[in-house]
Amino acid sequence: MQQVVVHGSIVVALAVSVVGVLMFARAVRTIVGVVSLGGPARRTDQPRQRWRNMLTETLGHTRMLQRPLVGAAHWFVFVAFGALFFTLITAYGQLFDPRFVLPVVGHWKAYAWAAELIAWAGLLAIGFLIGVRLSQRGRGRASRFFGSHGGKGLYVELTILGIVVCVLLLRAMEAQLLAGTTTRWDFPLTWFLLPGGLGTAGLETAVVLVAAAKIVISMAWFVALARDTTMGVAWHRFTVWPNVWFKREASGAPALGALPPVRAGGEPVDFDDLDALDEDARLGTGAIEDFSWKGLLDLTSCTECGRCQDACPAWATDKPLSPKLVVMGLRDHAYAKAPWLQTPEAERDALPEALRREAARPLVGPTGYGEPDPITIDGATVAVIDPDALWSCTTCGACVQACPVDIEHVDHIVDLRRNQVLMESEFPASLNGLFKGLESKGNPWNASPRTRMDWAKDLPFPVPVVGGSGEHDVEDLSGVDYLFWVGCAGAYDDRAKATTRAVAELLHTADVSYAVLGKGETCSGDPARRAGNELVFQQLAAQNTETLREAGATKIVATCAHCLNTLKNEYPQLGLSVEVVHHTQLLNRLVREGRLTPVAPPEGEQARTITYHDPCYLGRHNQVYEPPRELLGALPGTTVAEMPRSGKESFCCGAGGARMWMEEDLGTRINANRTEEAVATLAAAGARTAEVPGAIATGCPFCRTMLTDGVDALPGGTAPVEVLDVAQLLLESVRRGR
Numbered sequence: 001m002q003q004v005v006v007h008g009s010i011v012v013a014l015a016v017s018v019v020g021v022l023m024f025a026r027a028v029r030t031i032v033g034v035v036s037l038g039g040p041a042r043r044t045d046q047p048r049q050r051w052r053n054m055l056t057e058t059l060g061h062t063r064m065l066q067r068p069l070v071g072a073a074h075w076f077v078f079v080a081f082g083a084l085f086f087t088l089i090t091a092y093g094q095l096f097d098p099r100f101v102l103p104v105v106g107h108w109k110a111y112a113w114a115a116e117l118i119a120w121a122g123l124l125a126i127g128f129l130i131g132v133r134l135s136q137r138g139r140g141r142a143s144r145f146f147g148s149h150g151g152k153g154l155y156v157e158l159t160i161l162g163i164v165v166c167v168l169l170l171r172a173m174e175a176q177l178l179a180g181t182t183t184r185w186d187f188p189l190t191w192f193l194l195p196g197g198l199g200t201a202g203l204e205t206a207v208v209l210v211a212a213a214k215i216v217i218s219m220a221w222f223v224a225l226a227r228d229t230t231m232g233v234a235w236h237r238f239t240v241w242p243n244v245w246f247k248r249e250a251s252g253a254p255a256l257g258a259l260p261p262v263r264a265g266g267e268p269v270d271f272d273d274l275d276a277l278d279e280d281a282r283l284g285t286g287a288i289e290d291f292s293w294k295g296l297l298d299l300t301s302c303t304e305c306g307r308c309q310d311a312c313p314a315w316a317t318d319k320p321l322s323p324k325l326v327v328m329g330l331r332d333h334a335y336a337k338a339p340w341l342q343t344p345e346a347e348r349d350a351l352p353e354a355l356r357r358e359a360a361r362p363l364v365g366p367t368g369y370g371e372p373d374p375i376t377i378d379g380a381t382v383a384v385i386d387p388d389a390l391w392s393c394t395t396c397g398a399c400v401q402a403c404p405v406d407i408e409h410v411d412h413i414v415d416l417r418r419n420q421v422l423m424e425s426e427f428p429a430s431l432n433g434l435f436k437g438l439e440s441k442g443n444p445w446n447a448s449p450r451t452r453m454d455w456a457k458d459l460p461f462p463v464p465v466v467g468g469s470g471e472h473d474v475e476d477l478s479g480v481d482y483l484f485w486v487g488c489a490g491a492y493d494d495r496a497k498a499t500t501r502a503v504a505e506l507l508h509t510a511d512v513s514y515a516v517l518g519k520g521e522t523c524s525g526d527p528a529r530r531a532g533n534e535l536v537f538q539q540l541a542a543q544n545t546e547t548l549r550e551a552g553a554t555k556i557v558a559t560c561a562h563c564l565n566t567l568k569n570e571y572p573q574l575g576l577s578v579e580v581v582h583h584t585q586l587l588n589r590l591v592r593e594g595r596l597t598p599v600a601p602p603e604g605e606q607a608r609t610i611t612y613h614d615p616c617y618l619g620r621h622n623q624v625y626e627p628p629r630e631l632l633g634a635l636p637g638t639t640v641a642e643m644p645r646s647g648k649e650s651f652c653c654g655a656g657g658a659r660m661w662m663e664e665d666l667g668t669r670i671n672a673n674r675t676e677e678a679v680a681t682l683a684a685a686g687a688r689t690a691e692v693p694g695a696i697a698t699g700c701p702f703c704r705t706m707l708t709d710g711v712d713a714l715p716g717g718t719a720p721v722e723v724l725d726v727a728q729l730l731l732e733s734v735r736r737g738r
Helices: 002-035 047-059 068-083 085-096 109-135 150-177 200-227 232-245 271-276 293-301 307-311 323-341 345-350 353-360 398-402 409-422 431-440 487-492 494-509 526-530 534-551 561-574 583-592 626-633 670-684 701-712 726-735
Strands: 482-485 555-558 579-582 609-612 694-698 721-725
Touching: 002 085, 002 200, 002 232, 002 293, 002 323, 047 232, 068 085, 068 109, 068 150, 085 109, 085 150, 085 200, 109 150, 150 200, 150 232, 200 232, 232 293, 271 534, 293 323, 293 409, 307 323, 307 398, 323 353, 323 409, 345 353, 398 409, 409 526, 409 534, 431 526, 431 534, 482 494, 487 494, 487 701, 494 583, 494 701, 494 721, 494 726, 526 534, 526 561, 534 561, 555 561, 555 583, 561 579, 561 701, 579 583, 583 626, 583 726, 609 626, 609 670, 626 726, 670 694, 670 701, 670 721, 694 701, 694 726, 701 721, 721 726
Parallel strands: 482 555, 555 579, 609 694, 694 721
Antiparallel strands: none
């Protein structure tokens, strides 16, 4: 009977192995076929840098370690997954010879120690990760696993748990079985796991059975993967390598900053020659096949870990947008529609009705979100993504920054918006005013271009204008240090005007020569582009690039983080490359050089307590974190308190992605969430009363507007808090020295 059990175990293990390998190979072919349906994506520049980045990011888990404990545990599981492959080979040998050891390696003590250390570390790590997953249950939307396929994730984790337990048991049994030819040092961390005195025959049978179990657990996992090509929680172990290698930025930076050009049929669109487009061409992403192959690889690689969801300001304020659920929905739709796309057009009518319904689903449209009975047609949800989810995105980039497998969420969301605006003319009604103002007046405030220089009225020093006719105006920028890009907010918004005037005065005080474009400046185009209106962006950008070339601009300083990003990162797509710095960067340098000298408050005057809010388009999109902080730190007598969410993990103000001009009528307000955090931080640092003034500092006019509105909406009795630009705080300190 014992032999029957042993032989049966061997047969089962080998049979499952054959089935698992064959099914896995077929699934790989399926995934490659689906990804190949996407359009072209040129991601092969700087191959050495790409290899270096991929190896650093994957082997070093650099992005996973943004959450140190979970990242470290995942690294040990990752190492165990790869390193313990050799124990799987050993298990196959043990089916036929319980005393089998790997050739060459044999009982090499270094291998024995490494294998057992890795197995124990893997056991502890996977136990910790299972605990993390289970601890998130019952938390609803507060759980980052909300909406994920939790059962699949738990299955994968239990598979790893089962494998490492089998490895440790096998090592413990080998220690007794080979006791006559080995020592405890050959099994340093497992020899004590089993009681002594087990018979030889029983040990041999047990080794075969546990080895067979290890093989069956491993191969069953391959079978499960093969049956579900959308199981990202398992497949990412294989797809992450190419997904990281082919990421947008060869440098390894996340896909932030510039947005890619609009594509049709996989190729960039020339907006100067739209008539050359095929009449059936779609701009942006209107169907799943409009994604590039890299986009489809992105969708395939999603691990459903929910880090993007956890970081998303829209999700945190009870809006329908979850970057994770968007990616999962698109992925599931891509794999469901793939057979239809892979079938010749003449044969599609013969396909099953369910498949034809899936192929007909629009990417964006009513999904029944928030309705008691979701809108369906024959049981299939009408659209993949709800418009409320699509337009809730602030393009802050928190999802991209958090993603451990480098999914390019913002690029995909904006491409969906582009199709909605340019092809379907479907967008929130509140954007009509934005588009009208940009097209007719060159600014989102719909204000007269003649008033662009009103901010400079009554300044006690001249502000030179390029091409102006005044005494201090300049013909071009050849003899000027910087072009001061004022921006629409800096020219038209009363609060932002104070920042513009402060920067102008500081530059004048530091004897930095500068000039502005005056009425020659128009909107950079950022809100149009992030709202999906690429046509308006191209018109504005073309006008500005021509103006900048004629003026001879080489160095620009900007106070608006959005203008900075557009001028620095997106205008090169139109052939204009200039040095662009944020005003906090320039002012920080001037303080360091001694050209601006901050002075402490007079004795008896209470110094400010300040907390700094990182603008998303200054921080995450352009990696400018330290200059504003160094500048605030240089203000004598000032206390700077960091908010819990700061730096790369900063929380959005809610204005990006053209949300500044859209109604926020879903969930709670993003700016209120951020303002409450800032006020709580100031209170904890001692700014609780009018006698101990508190201030929220920022470096972007959009942020200042949103946070000021947030402060104004605070309940009565809250300690007074000002929202000021860093430049205003510096000017206040510099003026004391006069």
